[in-house]
Amino acid sequence: MRYIVIGAGAVGGTIGARLYQGGHDVVLIARGAHYEALRRDGLRLITPESSETLDIPAADGPVPTRDDDVLILATKSQDTIAALAPWPADLPVVCAQNGVDNERTVLRRFEHVYGMCVWLPAQHLEPGVVAAHAYPNSGMLHVGRYPQGVDDLTEQIVNDLGKRGLVARTSPDVMRWKYGKLIGNLANAVDALIGSGPGAAALIDRVKAEAETVLDRAGIPYSTAQDETEARGHLVDVRPIEGVTRGGGSSWQSLARGSGSIEADYLNGEIVLLGRQHGVPTPANEVLRREANRFAAEKLPPRSMPLETLVALIDERSAAGSR
Template sequence: MKICVFGAGAIGGYMGAKLAQVGADVSLVARGPHLSAMRANGLTLIEENATTNVAVTVSDDPADLGPQDYVIVTLKAHSVPAIVGKIKPLMGKTTTIVSGVNGVPWWYFHKVGGALEGTRLESVDPGGVQWDGFGPDNVLGCVVYPAAEVIEPGIVKHIEGNRFSLGEPDGSKSERATALSKVLTEAGLKAPVRPKLRDEIWTKLWGNLSFNPISALTHATLDVLCTDPATRLIARNMMLEAQTIAEKLGVRFPVDVDRRIDGGAAVGAHRTSMLQDLDAGRPMEIDALVRSVQELGRITQTPTPITDTVLGLTQLRARVAGLYP
């Protein structure tokens, strides 16, 4: 089984290193100093109980790697449309694209059934580039839970979590899903195959759509924004708007809003990914995490006044910083 991790930064590097440790046929697509360091010195993974270094096959040109059985995309959501053409050399007749990207996925309405079947989301897939380029039948969903960071080129530090939930758009327990689950499990990762992956997508998105933009606007860490009365209320109202949308789409949440916010507070003084990107001058995942919820509100005829307000403020904050078109 040939596996290519496209976007071998923190999360992709963590997964790639774990697969390489058990001898899987894995290759990585990376760029810049991180690529150069891995070529010269291999990939170093720092975990709580061990630091390991593995030799990895890595390139910035997918044509060097050839067709794969699985291409696991671990880029930020806004980066994916631009690289659809670059992934083509990795795709054979039976290649599965594993969408390990935050937020509402571009394939959300594939095989969902009902009146919205086949609906395309402009906020996460402008012009249908991914839908047309990858083909929704070739996609396997993935909800990514680990936290990791590239602490210097070629060195990835794992912070917490090791679950990559997998799921077919139609909810079936397919051979391709179970085969990938087995390989990831052998690498020491948790990779359950979920019949209702969209429920997990929304449970994770619930926090991301609120905590991330609020932190970017206030520079507050999770423990602060989840306990300060004003920001907690804003997050709660955004989450309730999202819950209304999701439940109209058939989603069921395993916990209530306040418990989810308390879970965020329990993480402690964590700076969200959107705040980290803002501080580092990197593009922010505004569209996949927030604008997608606004678009789904329009589709389901659900008012989203608090989400609209926070979205507008966050977009302007990012534009002022030169990080959003």
């Protein structure tokens, strides 16, 4: 079986590298300077225990496909449709992405769709280089068929992922894990806008409380923080990497790279959507979605909004909604 990783950034690059180290055929799909670096020099994977350059085949667009290909989609959610457009619809697709909308979107065109809940603290800020910050494994991946269930391909994917540097588990209820991860990912916009200074924790609690109220009203099951702690244990612990400064999460990285887009519509915006559908106010997530998108569009530096400004905007939106 060959794995084609579409979006070989922090998550995709790490997954592709670990599959390659496990002896599997892998192709990395990347763009621009990152693709050029991969093609010329290979992928440099830096972890707390090693630094290795891997000569993984790379391309900047579709490659001739085989019957045994599996697409691993690791782009940001806003890029899903464009990223998959050139690929044959009879190939299985694994959505290794944050949020919960990708699988449903992909299922409109692709028959065989799999969800992957990704816990993998990594960053990609330099062409050709990915730093994966966890030890003794780079990440934990729950995989299941969408909308639910496990099949033979799920079992093989999980077996392949688990051969080197990753913990992988079959999950017939993979979307429950992904909704739980969504709640945690709502803090990405807080990190991107203001960082983790005093007061950020209280704001994050407010944002997550909105989400739990919405999901409970909608009757959508989600994994809890306790579920995640028990599943992870000390299998994926963040450790320092000598010579590498760990930045923020994926949304912080989008602003730091000046990419011009951010994933907030599919994280905080998912809660806003569900809130509107079920009559639950979501002022904190509304403001975070809006401001994160503004920062991305205007290419403002990450963590440059004062906490007081963000809280005032949320309070203003909350007061307007109650009138």
